[in-house]
Amino acid sequence: MKLFIVEDDKIQSLILEKMTKVLGLKHIGTEDSGQLAVKRILERKPDIILLDVNLNDSVSGIEVAKKIKQVYDPIIIYITGNSDFMHKSLAKKHGFHDYIAKPISVQKLKNSIGSIQLA
Numbered sequence: 570m571k572l573f574i575v576e577d578d579k580i581q582s583l584i585l586e587k588m589t590k591v592l593g594l595k596h597i598g599t600e601d602s603g604q605l606a607v608k609r610i611l612e613r614k615p616d617i618i619l620l621d622v623n624l625n626d627s628v629s630g631i632e633v634a635k636k637i638k639q640v641y642d643p644i645i646i647y648i649t650g651n652s653d654f655m656h657k658s659l660a661k662k663h664g665f666h667d668y669i670a671k672p673i674s675v676q677k678l679k680n681s682i683g684s685i686q687l688a
Contacts, residue, residue: 570594570595570616570617570685571594571595571597571613571614571615571616571617572589572594572595572596572597572615572616572617572618572619573596573597573598573599573600573606573609573610573613573615573617573618573619574586574589574596574598574599574600574618574619575599575600575601575603575606575610575618575619575620575621575624575630575633576599576601576619576621576648577601577602577621577623577624577625578601578621579601581621581648581671581673582599582601584673585619585648585673585678586599588673588674588675588678589619589678591675592675592678592679592682594617594682597613597615598610598613598615601624601625602624602625602626602628603624603626603627603628603629603630603632603633604626604627604628606620606624606628606633607628607633607636607637610633610637610643611637611640611641614641614643615643616643616644617643617644617645617646617682617685618634618637618643618644618645618646619646619648620633620634620645620646620647620648621647621648621649622647622649622660623649623650630647630649630660631659631660631663634660634663634664634665635662635663638663638664642664644666644685645663645664645665645666646665646666646667646668646669646678646681646682647660647665647667647668647669648669648671648673649668649669649670649671650670650671666681666684666685667681667684669681
């Protein structure tokens, strides 16, 4: 499965990349900006997107998901430090596979990705 990471923290991004490699996923890109993430994701059409809710630019992770889902329906796994009700309920409006609170572990990712049913 092809995977794309949207994370504005460079260290966290590298950690996620290494974790997903251990899980056998093909990393096809990373962006730290919501605006650029939408463009790259629509060009590359990954199967799975690891998506931080809060990004450094004006486009949040939730907005990224909303824009992408207008074109196609990838598996979205939110990776966030914001596990509060408000953020989670906003994310639910656009659908997601999982919503994982930081800190992330290989086991948390394995459990989430392992539950994906591919067509």
